[in-house]
Amino acid sequence: MDSYSVLYSSSHRTGLLSGFQRLRSERRMCDVVLEAGGVSFPCHRALLASSSEYFWALFGETTAERLAASISLPALKAQGLDAILDFLYSGWLSISPSTISAVLEAARYLQVETAVAICERFMIDSLSGENCCCYANLAERHALSNALEAANQTIAMEMGALLQARKNDLLDLNVQSLMAVLDADEIPGVKEVRLIELALDWLDDNGPLPLLKSNLLLSRLRFGLVCAPDLTKLDHRAMSTPLIRSQLTRAAEYHRMGSAQPIRQNRQSTLRASPNRVLLVGGGSGAHWPEQQLLAFDPGSKKFSSLSSCVPLRLRNHCVCSVGGFLFVIGGEEVKEGDAEGKKSVTTSTSNQVWRYDPRFDRWERVESMLERRAQFSCCVAEEVIFAIGGRHTRPDADTHTSVASVEFYDMTTGAWRKGATMPRPLYGHASAELDNGIYVSGGLPGNRGTIHGSNHGDNHDENRESSREVLYWDLKSRVWEKRASMSIARFSHRLATAHGYIYALLGMYEPFCDIERYDSRSDHWTRLRPLLIGSFNYGMVTTPCGNLLVFGGRRWSDGQEVIVRSVLEYDTKKDHWREICQLPRPLTGTECTLLPLPD
Template sequence: MDSYSLLYSSSHRTGLLSGFQRLRSDRKMCDVVLETDGVSFPCHRALLASSSEYFWALFGDTTAERLAGSISLPALTPEGLDVILDFLYSGWLSVSPATLPDALEAARYLQVEKAVSICERFITDGLCAENCCCYANLAERHALLDALDSANYTITMEMGTLLQESRDDLLGLNIQSLMAVLDADEIPGVKEVELIKLALDWLEENGPIPLLKSNLLLSHLRFGLVAPSDLNSLSHAHRAMATPLIRCQLNRALEYHKMGSTQPIRQSRQSTLRASPNCVLLVGGESSLDRPEQQMLMFDLRSRKFSSLSSTIPLRLRNHCVCSVGGFLFVIGGDEVKEGDEDGKKSVFVETSNQVWRYDPRFDCWQQVKSMLERRAQFTCCVVEDVIYAIGGRRTQADTDIYNSVASVEFYDMATGAWRKGAAMAQPLHGHACAVLDNSIYVSGGAPGNRGSIRSSNQGDNQDANRESSKEVLSWDLKGKVWEKRASMSIARFGHRLATAHGYIYALLGMYEPFCDIERYDSQSDHWTRLKPLLTGSFSYGMVSMPSGSLLVFGGRRWREGQEVIVKSVLEYDTKKDRWREICQLPRPLTGTECTLLALPE
């Protein structure tokens, strides 16, 4: 068999198209004329049939048009047809926002799918607040699913701007896009009442709409995010609000507002904020070691930016605990720092608190709920199946700076709005840490000492606590009535943190040397493994475990040249790669802050 070579010339195809384009420009050898709106386009039947499914079928063996010298295309505009013919003859699609609708209409009608794909990419790449509504309508009309999803997402993210500057564009939006937007879990900077008014204005502008469709549209709204007074006024704003389905949803929202302490465990989509559930909330802390702050900071991991909440903590606290349940923030216990006057001189005194405050980010309001049975500071808390557990801690004696540690455990029953006693630990403990793994509570470290001075405990130089710091680890599966011992950590820790990630428990840092060390606990083997230490350790920091498994550490204190300094660093620990990195800095130095994940309106 003779050998041979198969060679390809990329310039041949280009030259072929260029030749056809010259013939078309010179109107030579054209065997068919396309006409629309009085404009004629001489073309070549063979090129059209080979480039378009529409023309392939039109010029088939059994059609009446196969020999026709002129084909009328009244559905297309001359501008759109011209753009698509240029594409068929050259491979270049000349499109702009002004010509896009005509070009896309022609490409769809003539079944030139490559041109349709280019138009879809043009839509996706050029989306912004000014064109997203127009492009959403265009994508919906031509079934461009990817472009439609992108346009709907842009509308969702730009809703705040659109409501202020382009409301008419929103009122002209197709109903599928509007429903997709109202179904979104995150709509930054927009209150639900504004979305309700938009939906009602849309119904008024595009009516009459069948009740089935209006019900479907309005059912995507979250009436639980609207204050009762506004719900009452909105219920009479449009006849669509009077249907049995929507009336039922309004009544459920009003019932939700009356649930009191049970609200966190009665959450539904109707009462869930349209916001990222992974915002980190920093509650309290100190920029100096003499005055706790009442400020709360929100940290957006995506932008790595901080913003201050307008609302502040009702009390000036240190050594408190925070947690989130059902989209609510709970601030629990701690040392309340109060100011007073003695003989005309300002004085500061500290009192351990058992108060519990609940913050509702939906309406930016605080409510004091049932207080704990015990006063607690330097304790730990956790949430298991929507139940808050407060474990151990210490409390100051009346009119003294002497504290007693406690071994008691209590939990908050939200169904009744009361705290109840749980299984107490074998000995008093404070400065410990806890984490939840597989619905079991793990407690590690801390100081078992029963008495001490609160002054030294707060300043971080309590040598007694240092000597007494424990390595022990306890677990409680909530079904049993006693705490069980687990494998001890490799080093004693006090004022440290525990976190759960990827099925393991991590013990991080601490108040005393060595406060750079990290170790990981495997509950299956009941074994601790030492990991790579942080080069520069810190203590009294805030920490939160992200859904990705990474751990974020905010601020804290560290030793520098023999002095304690408060730092601004925000560190991320990659638990899979055992690696630390600084991702940004706090707006100001901060120590003693407590962190939790909470959905917050922007």
């Protein structure tokens, strides 16, 4: 048998379509005329049947239309049919915002699925605040799931502008889209009470809805984000159902929970905001005069913004953490400016105060103070409990310091601080992190030599005392302190961070502060990692949801002098790689950081 080859010509297919298009334009060999909107379109049956499931069925062997000279399509507009026929004859689909509805209608009706997919892609790519509501309705009507999801997301992100300039578009929105938007976890710049007003106005314009659908719509609102006085003003017939009344009652109860609010969070009291914003609390452009600023950092856009609220006190060597969407600012050294005998003076005193910030209502509240005054201590959150560990305080009657070995934790159910298991010895300048249902404490300066149980002994600060390499572990179940493998470097005023099941020890004040190491709790072993080329200390740090570490500002040595820096560094824990991602608005040292959802 002779061998043979099969060769393909890509130009033949193009030429075939071009030939049909030429015949159509010259109205030659056309054997059927399609009519829509009073306009006639001469066509070729064979091409239509081979390109569309609708025409394949229409021109079947048993249909009356198979031999008809003219076929009327009253459901279609001439503009839409013309575009689809051009597509079938040429492969090119002409779409614009003004024609997309007619073109999509024709593509769906004639079952030209390739054209439907092109229309959906066009809608997704051209979404904006001006057309998102219209496209959402179009996508819902034609069951375009991807375009519908994209349009709903755009509506949520553009809601503030839509409420201000295009509210009628929102009132014309289909109910499925409105429910999806009210389900969104992020609706920037819009207070919940305005979303409630929108939902009620929509019901007035589109109702009455069946009770089940009305409840489904209103149950997506977050009544816990409305302040208690405004809750009592909500009055609408659609809100009188048992389901919605019960949600209003739970919201009112939430506002009365006081200290327990952070651990009683639910969807209805959770802010519609990105959970990945970094809040920078305190610090300043000078080491000895902290500011009361609050800076927010968006890791996505790499941009900073200032909050209108300020920390109630000027603090340094304090701690911050977040629980249930609330910010806690704990202890530290309060710095005050005085005026003694006509001369300006600055006084410093160690604080045991605890302040709670609620970003939902931009409100600060002083909660129960710690049992002891603490600065240069560490705090961490484990199982929704805040632990304050070690530290030291300045005696008010003398320029001496008392180091503490005590541990206390904040019971949010009762709003009180309670004593925990005391560390083996007083410690300050240490760091702590939560992992494996326990708390790790590393480094720092010991308050005295030897082991002390159950008591705190005063000591004067000795700058020459050596930092510790020791690592302690406190099991939250057994509540006892145990030793773990020591770090390879003694560290003071450093940071611990948990990421991907490991603990990272970063930088510090006295040791070679470029060096970094990682702890594996399974093997109880520390591994040295790639050091930073130029180290820093007194910086702020936070672990991002993806496991990378962000380092904000701090101080470093340059030509024998301390320099306060503006750099924001990112450490990729998987790649063991550092890079600078942006700059702070101004030099900053002594700031404390935490992740906190914040309204725009």
